[in-house]
Amino acid sequence: MSKPTTGTVRLQKFLADAGLASRRKAEEIIQSGRVKVNGLVVKELGTKVTPGRDLVVVDGQPVERAGQRRYILLYKPPGCVTTLSDPQGRPTARGYLSGVEERVFPVGRLDYDAEGALLFTDDGELANRLAHPRYGHRRVYLVKTKGVPDEGALRRMVEGVRLEDGPAKALSAEIHEKVETNTWIKIVVGEGRFHLVKRLCESVGLPVLRLYRPEFGGITVARLRPGHWRDLTPEEVQVMRAAVGMEGGEPGRTAMAHELPKAGRRHGHGPPPQAARHAGTRRPGHAGDQRAFEENNPPSGKPRRSDRPERKEPTGRAGRPERTPPSSRTGRVERPSRPGRPPRRGR
Secondary structure: OOOOOOOOEEHHHHHHHOOOOOHHHHHHHHHOOOEEEOOEEOOOOOOEEOOOOOOEEEOOEEOOOOOOOOEEEEEEOOOOEOOOOOOOOOOEHHHHOOOOOOOOEEOOOOOOOOEEEEEEEOOHHHHHHHHOHHHOOOEEEEEEEEOOOOHHHHHHHHHOEEEOOEEEOOOEEEEEEEEOOEEEEEEEEOOOOOOHHHHHHHHOOOOEEEEEEOEEOOEEOOOOOOOOEEEOOHHHHHHHHHHOOOOOOOOOOOOOOOOOOOOOOOOOOOOOOOOOOEOOOOOOOOHHHHHHHHHHOOOOOOOOHHHOOOOOOOOOHHHOOOOOOHHHOOOOOOOOOOOOOOOOOOO
């Protein structure tokens, strides 16, 4: 528990700082009547509380300000929802965070069939700033589309199009990579509107075959397989907070990654099983680290190198004993060639 403070804060900010939910979700919890302050139900968003003095209870459980924060980057695979629970019983992204006991929540969302970087944290203030367009957080996506897109289509996305919920545009749209008969397009947007990237592409006639977010807040999913996660380093957290005006930084200075990792290969259908490994906080930087990372994070179904049995030298083909020549077998004598006839040539 952190030290009590003498200042008052808004109730939704207090709940977000406690790691209960993002600030927007905290507002919904308050308006639904699930919050009590000093024994009284509070539904008004403007209510202020004094941390360390007022008793705040949500669903019968007291809420305290969190101490040390948790920041987790997950490579969300396709075939799972971003919400913490799903009434339809579909897999959730939270289910891949095995061993995480903190009450973390996702920042923003990725579509059910989308994949890539997804941040989980209990830092409500950071989550609010990353989600609000006012703080200039830019979102980078790679879209796989059929054929080679027309330059005019990419230009129309940047100039702006009208969608059913109002005008929208991309900050940039350019060809990233051409692969066989398809093309990866790099699209950068400044807001997290529902299905925004898909609708931008569809509005200019570009079919979306695959949607991938290679980085979030300048932190990429390099060396992470779909369904795996790792903790952010203190340096990464500081950079991310400074990019949205925290830690003395200036809002709108999000540092996008220079090299974007490619999307993971898809094997079979559906998301990977929810028994993801923790990739660790140390990122492999040289050959020794890379080998250790690969040993601790083998592909699904493949045992670790340390768990593999020792290989034995085979005695013959497929482990069978060497075959003896026909002349040495019991009861069989090699037939001599007929006199006067030349020996048979090998085929």
